[in-house]
Amino acid sequence: MNIRLNGGTVDIKSPPLTSLLTVLREELNVTSPKRGCDQGGCGACTVLVDGTPQRTCLTPVAAVDGAEITTIEGLGDSENLTAVQQSFLHHGAAQCGFCTPSMIIAATAYLDGDGSAEPEAIQEALKGHLCRCTGYQKIISAVSAAATKSEFDLTSMTASPNTVILPGGDT
Amino acid sequence: MKAVGARMPRYDGVGHVTGQTQYVDDVRVHGMLSAKALRSTVHHAAITNIDTSKAEAMPGVKAVITSKDVPLLEYGHLSGLGIPADEPLLAKDDVRYLGQPIALVAAEDEDTAQAAVNAIEIEFEERPALWDVRKAFDADAPRSHHWGNWYTHFEDEMDRRQIRKGNIEQAFEDADRLVSGVYRTSAIEHVPLEPQVSLVTPEPDGRLTIYSCTQALYFSLAVVAAHLEIPMNRIKIVGGTVGGGFGGKVDTATETITALAAMKANRPVKWRWTREEEFLVSSTRAPWHMEIIDAVTNDGWILGRKMLTLHDSGAYARFSPYGLTKHSFHHTGAYTIPNLHFDGYVVFTNRTPSTAMRGFGVTSISFAVETHMNRIADILGIDPYEIRLKNANRINDTSPNRIRYTDPSTVDVIHAMSNATGVELAPAYAGATRQPREGDMLPDHLVSQLKTEGH
C-alpha cells in the first residue's frame, strides 16, 4: 500500500485495518492529526482525503490506498501561512491548540467549497469539531474573516465582536 | 508599542495554527513501550486475590506494576494543608470505585499490553456501595471509606467545615421572611481535547525524564518524588504545553505509575488514556447538594443565612476538603450578610473521585446563591438588580471569615449590566457606589457588623 501524503508518495507497512490516524502518527510521525477520542466524535484527527475532510480514526488505511492525503503540513508552514491559518492566529482562535489543526483543515475545505461568511453557516459546518477552550466565537470569526479576506496584517489587532472595554472606577 | 494591553498573537500561536506544537503524545522516544491498566470492574469490593504471573510470562511484556511496587503507596496531595493521605496509588486491599487502577502493564505494543492486562487473575468480594450523599448519614448506610462516610480531619479534627458569624438566631427572629431552597449540581467531565498521557524515560545517569500534560509541573514533581521516595533532582518533568486542562490535569493521574513501570522495565514507557477512560475513570467536577435558608426583610435586606452543603467527593478525598473550604469562604457570594451559620461536609461515595475543575468550590455556590437571590427578589416583588445593589459588597464590609473587602466592584459590574440590558434603576440604586456604606445603604443590622473586628 501507499498514499500520496502532502504531495509525496509514501509506502505503508502497517496492517490494512490500521486506522489512518495511527499510520500517520505512529508509522509516519505526522502528529498534527490528534488522537482525541478514537471514536469519531471529536474531529481532532481530521485530514483531507482527496480534498474532502475525513476522520482518520474511522478510516482503515487500506481504504485510502493510493489516495491523496493532506494534513495541515500540506497547507502552510510558519514561513507561509494560509489565509485561514493567519486568520486563526490573528483572531485568537487557538487557545490550547489541540483542536486547531483539524479545525483549520475543516475550515479550509468549507471555504474551498465556497462556504459563506455567515456565522450560522460556519457554526453548522464545523459542528463536528469540538473545542473546549474558546466557546467557538473566535473560531467562527476567524473563518468568517478568512471567507472575505485573503491577507492579514498581523500587527493590526481587532476586538472580538461585541466587546466593550470600560474604564475602571465607578461607572 | 506597549506590550501590556496589546492584542498580541499567542506566543505559541504559529505552532498551533501549523500543527507543529508538540504535546506529550507527539513526543517520540526510541524503544518506547505502551502501557494499559487493570481497573476495577466493580464499584466497591475487597480484593481477595490477584495473580499477575501469566501476564508477566507473556512475550513482549516488560513490566507489571502493582501496589507492592510502590515505595510510598499513599501520599496526600494536600498534606501541606494538613489533609491526610487516604488514596493508594494502585488499589491494594480494596477497590472503592469502578475503574480504580489496580495494576499497570508495560509491553512492546498496546495489543500485547491489553492482552496481558486481560491475563491478570483477580478476585473481588463485593461490598454494598453508597451513591447518595443524602443517605450517607443514615445509620444503615453502606460504609464507603475507612474514615467513615464523611471527612473527619478539618482543623481540631472537626468532621465539617463551619462558618459562624454574628447572631443567626437573632437574624431569624428579626426577619420578615425566611426563604429556603435546595440546589444541586452534577458531576461533569473536564473533556480536555487532549486525554491524560505521560511518557517516562529512564536516563543513563539514573534520572527520570517525565513528559507530562500536568497543569502544575512542580506539583507533579513533588507528588512523584514523594511516592518514589527519591529527591526532586532525580526527576525532570518536561511539559508546560497542555491540550486543555480545566482542573483535571492538576491530578497527577499517570506520571507516578508510568515512572514505576519505566524503572522496572528500564525502558521508556508511555501511558495514554483512551477517551473512554477519560469519561468513565478520570476524576470529575463534584456534584454538590446545597440547602439555603435566608432571613430577609420585606424591603430586601438579607439579615442572615443558614446553609448546609454536602460535597460528593467520590471514593477518596483528593482536593475535596480544600474545595469545600473555598466554598464556605464564598457562601455569601458577592453580598454582605452579617449573620451566618454554615456547615459543610465532604461526603465519600463509591463513585469516581471528584477533583478540581474551573471555579472549584465556587461554581456551585454561585449557582445556588444567584438563583436564591432571584427567588427572594421574586417572592418579595423586588427588582433583581436592586436587591443586588442593596446587599452588594462595599469597601469595609467584611467577608464570611471577617476579612474587610478593600475594593469590591459588585456595584460597578451590576451598573454596567443594567446599562447593557437597558434596565432603568431607581436613583438610590443608580447612584450607589462601592464606597463605604452610609445613609440608606447603612441599615442598623450592618452598623454592628462594620464594628466587628476585620483584617
Add this chain to the structure above:
Amino acid sequence: MAKHRGYGISSIEYPTGMNQNGDPSQAWIKIKPDGRVDVFSGTADIGNGAKTIQSQIVAEAIGVPYDWVTFDNSNTDSSPLCTGTFASRATFVAGNAVLKAALDVRQKILEIAGKEMEVSPKDLDIVDGEVRVKGAPDKNLSVADVAGAATWTYGELLTGTGAQLNEFADIVNAETGEVSGPPHAAISYAACAAEVEVDDVTGNVQVLRLIQVYDVGRAINPSLVEGQIEGGALMGLGLGVLENSYPYYPSVKHRGASIGSYYMPSSEDMPEYETIIIENPSADGPYGAKGIGEMANNGQPGAIATAVHDAIGVWVTELPITPELVLRALEAKAEPRIEGKLVAFDDELSVNAVATGITWNP
C-alpha cells in the same frame, strides 16, 4: 404548545490564587549578549495563554519589544517553582513573579548602562530596547550594547529573579472559620445576563444570548481575556443545560462513555455573546491585572435557571436543566410552601436531621 422567552441575571465574585494563599511562583530571567531576553517560568500553558501574558509583562517591565522575549516553561530543571496553572493564578501570582524578575534585571541593565554612559542609573529609562537619559532621549544606548558591555567589558551576567508568595492564612478558629489574614489575593467581580427560549412541548432550553460584564483589573491581552470569557461562557452553558456524567444521579447507570453520548457543547450550542470588560486595576496584581479564568463559567447557571423561571414560571434548581427536568417541573407546577414567615421553595430540606442539628424552623 409554544416557545417562551425568559431573562435572568447573576452577579458573582471570585478570588485570585489558592484559597488561604501560601502558593508560591518564582521566575528568573537572563539577558543574552545581544540584549535578547530569556524568561524561565514554571507556569504551564493550558491554553490560558501564560506564555503570552508573562512575555508581555516582561517586555513591558524591562522596556524591550515583545519579540525580544523568549519564554521557557518547558521543564523543572531550567525553570524555578510555580505552584501551577489553576486557581486563576497564572496571570496574577506567576505574573507577579516574572514582573519582579523583570524589574530586577532591568535595574542591572541600568547600572551597567550608567557606567557606560556615565549617568546615574536613576536618571535612565528603557524604551523600545533603548536605554535613554530621562529628558534627553537622544542620549541613549541600546540594550544590546549594554548587554555586550556587561558580557565582554564588565564580566557580568545580566540576570534577575522574582518570587511571589502571599502568606498562608491559617484558620485560627475552626468553630467560626476565622482566618489569620486575607485568604486570597485580589477578588474579581462579574455579572451575567441570560436570554433563553424554552419549548414547553419538548422541554428544551435554548440559551440565545449571554451578556457578561467582567472586572478584570487590567486586560494584559484583551484577546486572551475575551477567549477566557467566551470559553467560560459556553462551559457555563454546558453546566446549565447540557452536561452530566451521571444522567440519573445518584444512580451510576448510563454514564456516557463517548463524545457522542455526553452533551458537551459544540458550535451548534453557541449563544450570542456580548462581553463588557471593566478595567478596575487591582492594588497588587501585575499592572493591576486580576485572574478571571475560572469564574468565567460561574455566572451562567444561576442566570439561566432564573431565565427559565421567567419563561415558564417554574423553578428548576438542579443542574443541568435538562428537557426532562423542565417537563417534570411543568407537570408539578410546584408553588412555594408558606408557613408563617417561612417560604420553602423546594421539597423538604432533606438532610437537616442527619447533619448538624440545625433547627431549620426557628
Add this chain to the structure above:
Amino acid sequence: MSADVMIPYTTEAAIETYGDGADITVIAGGTIVMQLLNYRRMAPERAMLLSKAGMSYVNREGPTYTIGAMTPLSDLIGLAAPLGPCAANVADHEIQYQATIGGNLCAPTPPEHPSGDLQGPLIALRATVRSTGKGGIRRDGVEDFLANKAGRLVLDISFDAPQAGAFRALNRPHTRQFTALAVSGVRSGDKISLAATGAGPTGIRLASAEALAADPAAAAEAALNDVAMRDDSLASAWYRERTFPTLVSAVLIEIQEGS
C-alpha cells in the same frame, strides 16, 4: 493480531468473497467497526473491506429508487423526506460522508444507545433489501431483513418514491453519534406507513398508529403501544414516552397535508 483482509473491486467479487458470510467481518464506511477495532473490542481473523467495491449509487427507474449498499449518507441528504432529512440528522458532515446506508442498516445495537437511524425511514418506505449470504442472493422487506441480518451482506436497497413523507427527531443541538428518538412517516395514496428509531433495539413499525392514522391525536397515543422505550445516557424512557406522541402526530399531520 493482524486480520486477513480481502478487498474486492466489484460487486460480484464482493459477493464471492463474502460467500455464506461465515467468520467474516465486513467493513463498509468504517464508522462503526473502526471504533470497535480501535478499542480492541473486536479482532477479526477475516475481514472484507468494501470501500473499493463500488456499490455506491442512487438509481431511479420510474417511481422506484435503488440505492447501493455503499452509498454514503451525504449522497442521500438530497432525497425527499423521510430518508433525506434523516440522513442529514445523523452526526456531522464528516460522518455523513463516510457512513453508508448498508452499514447503517446493519448497525448492531450498542449496549447503551439506539443506532441505525436510517432503519426508521426505510421501514416507513416499506423498502426491500437485496442481500447475499447463505442460500445465495435474496430480497426481503426491511423488517424481515433486520430480524435475520446475521450472515447477510447488503447489496442494495429499493423503495418507491412516496407521495408524501416526513421525518421528526428530538433535537438537542450538540455533536451526536446517536439520535435519541425519531419518527418517520410516508403516505402513498391513502396508505400511511410509520416507523420509529430510538424507541427500541432496532427501528420499529408503528402498526397501532398506522391503523388510526386518520386521527393523529389518537394515533399518537396508540403509537406508545408499538414501542419499548429504554433509559440511556441521552434520554430516559419517561422522557421518550412523554415526547414521542408529539413527534408521531407532527409527522402524521405533515404527510396528510403534503402531496
